[in-house]
Amino acid sequence: MSGVDSVRYATTLGTNALIEHKGPRMGMLVTAGYEATVPLSRARGYGEGLDNLGQQDMPNAQRPDPLILPHMIRGVRERVDFEGRLVMPLDENDVRLQIRELVDRGAQIIVVALVNSVVSPAHEQRIEEIILEEYPSHLLGAIPVILSHQVAGRKGEYVRATSAIVDGYLHSTMYHALSALEQNLRSHSYEKPMLVIHNSGGMAQLNSTDALQTIHSGPVSGIGASEHLALQAMLGNVVATDMGGTSYDIGIVVEGGIKHYDFNPVIDRWLVSVPMVHLVTLGAGGGSIASYDRMYKTVQCGPESAGSDPGPACYDRGGMRATVTDADLLLGYLDPENYAGGSIPLNPRRSKSVIEDTLCDELDCSVIDAALLIREKVDDNMANGLFTELRARGYDPEDFTMLAYGGNGPLHCCGIAKNLNIDRILAPPFSSVFSAVGAGNMHQLHIHEQSLYMVLYDSNSRHIFDDYERFNAIVAELRERGKRDLLRQGVAPEDIRHSLELDMRYGNQLVQTTAVIPQHEVHGPADVLAIISQFSNDYGKRFGEGSQAPEAGIRINTIRVASYVHHQTVQFEDIKPLPKGERQAPPAPSSRRNCYFVGHQGSRDTPVWNRADVKPGVEIPGPAIIASEVTTFLVDPGWTFVAAKQGASWFLRNE
Template sequence: MSRFTLGIDVGGTFTDLVAFNTESGEQVIDKASSTPADPSIGVLNGLESLAAKLSLSRSELLEQTRLIVHGTTVTTNAVLTGRGAKTGLLTTAGFRDILQMRRGVRSKEHLFNNKYVAPAPLVERDLRIGLRERTDAAGLLLKPVEDGELEAAARLFREEGVEAVAICFMHAHANPANEEAAAARLRELLPDVFVTHSAEVSPMVRLYNRVSTTVMNAYVGPVLQTYIDRLLGALREQGFRSGELLIMQSNGGITSPDNVATIPATTVLSGPAGGPVAGSAFARAYGREEAIVIDMGGTSFEASIIRGGEVTIRKEGEINRNHLALPMADIHSIGSGGGSIAWIDDGGLLRVGPQSAGARPGPACYGRGGKLPTCSDADLVLGYLDGDYFLGGEMRLDVELAERAIREHIAEPLGLSVEEAAYGIYTISNLNMTGGIKEITVQNGHDPREFPMVVAGGAAPVHAAMMARELGMTEMIIPKYSSVLCAVGMLASDLRHDYVKSFQHSWRHIELPLIEAMLRASRHEGWQALGQEGVTVSKREVIVGIDMRYSGQHYEVTIEFDEALLLAGDKAPIEELFHQEHERLYGFDLRHHELEVVNLRLSCRGKQAVFELPRSEQAAAGEQPQPRGSRRMYDPALRQSVETPIYDGETMKAGTQLQGPCIVELITTTIIVPTGFELAYGNHGSFIMRDVEKGERV
């Protein structure tokens, strides 16, 4: 009997889990410490703890589980730590240094930084080999790959212990024949080596983008495959024999392990991508189609935007300053979490992060040997956290260790009291995170004051109120499952397969049936993949995207629309979508200027989401929660310590509300409501907090 569906998100500090009973509708969440050395151990530990909450053994839980949706940071960490596979690169002769040259020594983000040092390339120079092959820009094959050169390259890679090979030739997007021949031959010569080529990963114009993306795909391929094999083997051994495992992708969709095995780089934002998916579901429940989703965990902070009820997707990005030209959720991430370390720079200024204490040793208050003060230590000292009720009392926090770390490393060097230093850490953490929100909003033409804030992550509800006030935002939606929202997002996600094809033409000279014909093979492939994953035809949809620009521009704008608009054959509505998006992004449009098409995109999506928003118990008329105690808390709005009532968030009912200052404690998070804020509990398992000094009352 398979009645459970599980969402599992492995973070840098904690592994989050949510179980959904498809028969009874029961939902149970849990957190366990992550094990960076082998993340699968943390997953199994978390499953054991989750099973105990369901009065089951781990084996019994897995035997009764139909589906596990898993988000992982394995590929992300491989790139960030430089611990990916030893990789070789085959490219066209004369272009082996394009990977290191990038777009110049400094990208536009670092143009005026005279101390900027480019990251080391993922492939050492002596493992980057140029072959005397050639295809021209029109796709005409001028010189095929020579077998002797491939054999020599394979011999070198074998001697050097290379584990993965990336192949990226000039103009392979126009004709992949040489790449496909080289890949087939290398797989014969090096059967135990992961081989990938740009035409199957990112068949688009711009050589550096393709090289960097293909190299990253090779770099993380063996790492991800090893992890999935180990995890799936352990799960099968523990009783998960007939269930299905799906993997979260960077684009906010889920797919099978076999699909990500081919293009593992699609998982570099696997874990964080679940946050905006779940955030969108909770925002829609309260009638909001637009929202800013934040996620503050133990190690990092992520911010993203929901527009029109959908997660915003960008077509490319950077991971540790390495370019990745694959669709991904538009998430801005910075090193600011509960474990972020506070320190004093050479100028005597207090800083917080990006360095993190991680899961081991963790913040000083964890009592695991950490000596440096962190954001969590400051939150504990300020009275925002209860040291005896952290994770529902399963883990004790030592306030004396937190005070000692802050005193020795921050307060005494700066001549401050421990409380002043702790508040400084809290405030700077908030400013770091609001800066991250501005990057994703103001820098992209959005006014954060026009959005509600969906709050995710175990640490975020402690900081959300003052972050919102700093940005002029007046409404916050804090799901009861805030601390495991990314894991919830795994169960709220749909299956998704994205494709891209280079297609450089003048818009005026092409007809829509030609575009439909160009995308037909990709559509068939995606349609078949959804069928193999069990998605019925009625639950499938196809979204078309076109990268367009005004003639003479260097960068393009992506517009997306339903396949029906393409089949209708009228170009005018598509042109209007482009003009509107260009004006939104840049403040102007050139409606009478000639347009160019650069790339064609296709997204095949299948409805798979199994998570249902919780229904809250309604309070009786006049019923209001009663405090279960009080403690001293430093009120960040008043900037002074006050005696503050504490409420049990687990037992609050829909329709009840509280006035700040107050503390609302849940098993896996704590909500701080400063003076001037109000908190209400809604009908769909979320708390709604508003800044009543700047907005309307709840």
């Protein structure tokens, strides 16, 4: 390991701990009078993390099991108003009493979430000092203390409290597991700090990582790789799609460098307040279980999955239910002898048996017709998810290039894209491990933000913002916090860069638009008007020119600074497809198979190539199969496969 340049780790430890509900007994200190905020969960706790049907089924709604028990939440006498002014000083004797009661009740970690602590954190910081005074490490061992203003910098008492609770719940699991991994690396001669991938799209050393930041870090790495590839190859707008065995992850990367974040994502069943790269996960993958939908008398696919153990029925490991992979096998797309490089032999008889038992009698159809219905249904589900995601954010799918990666992405991409009228698909280099490529391309990054109410243009008084010192002071403080984070990790000060983003809206609109602002200070009306102009341009690109509404007023809701340092990245050569006149004919196929395609009658004689034999510049018209050890490229009729450099593969339709 001494020869390795960098170890970067994305983990599902936190996700698993939440699913298994394994965590420490926690205590919580809140402002007196707010003890019921978390248990009440804004009266919406039953619905967070459920699908639309589950959220609408109120009679059968069940709240998630609490991570912190109500009797372990204690109020302390203090109060700060919304502008940070002191209303009631902290009663330190009361704090000490509540801490002792929590420890006596078995608290192994203490979360502190006081009202308005994001604008004045002094009381939370003092409570931490008191805990260390009462229970120093030499007396009782270190009791982790989680301060809510350090976990989430935005207003909203409930979501900030749940963010701190989830972070505290995962703290011990993540700390011990990651520390053990770092020690193992040390014992194998890797002396550099290990870097942990964050769901914000960056990474940091273990000493600068919150447990909450590791959730969904793996799929987010794929979106980071998509952004890097789109920028280097000048692809414009791309939609990243990662199809594996159990899920279909969707991310959006638009031209211009504006990232889409979820600022109140739902993690498991909990609404939290952390900036996480926007990611939509659908229950659609190779292992998605196909069943008969008695209401609509058709096939239903997912969200339930066979997983990897026992897996699809064709794995011959005990799976008893039909899956998407079983359908793909019977339709001729997969080679039963060389699936996964020959490491997993497939049994077509098992696939045929489970599809007959599950669907054929109910649908009164043949096995192949049932398999085609499965294929069509799962592709429709993924296309609908993509369409909803893009349209809800003001984008036209036809303006995007689809990136198809993951083990099953290149196998299903043509059917999905056809439903959306997308005519360009790129299966990127290293498509089966593209998320790992993204982790290798990430930069050390920390995001700090502050919620506020800052009016840039008051439509009633026609007044333009002029409190320049306030704006500059907030930005300077956020930059300094990010700088301290990176300096703590040994980064040279001259290598640190900053990016300023403002969440803005017209009047009281619910929709916020993020504007990336190149100038980080304002000193006069011209600078304010430049910010307004940037916001207007971004809003018009997203929702259509002429949709701007400055007459309603313009305000800033959040100021966000991303502090980062660039690392060496994987450089992609020109991977765009050659012009049509410069492409080459393919070599002789290695074999041929009879395959069935949605919308086409009967089987089609389909040539099969090995991906290693298809050199850059080769063009293969569909139908065709290009097989590799890690994925299968399926070229539907009407599509053309074009090999590019570095293992990139294009699917082009109706050239």
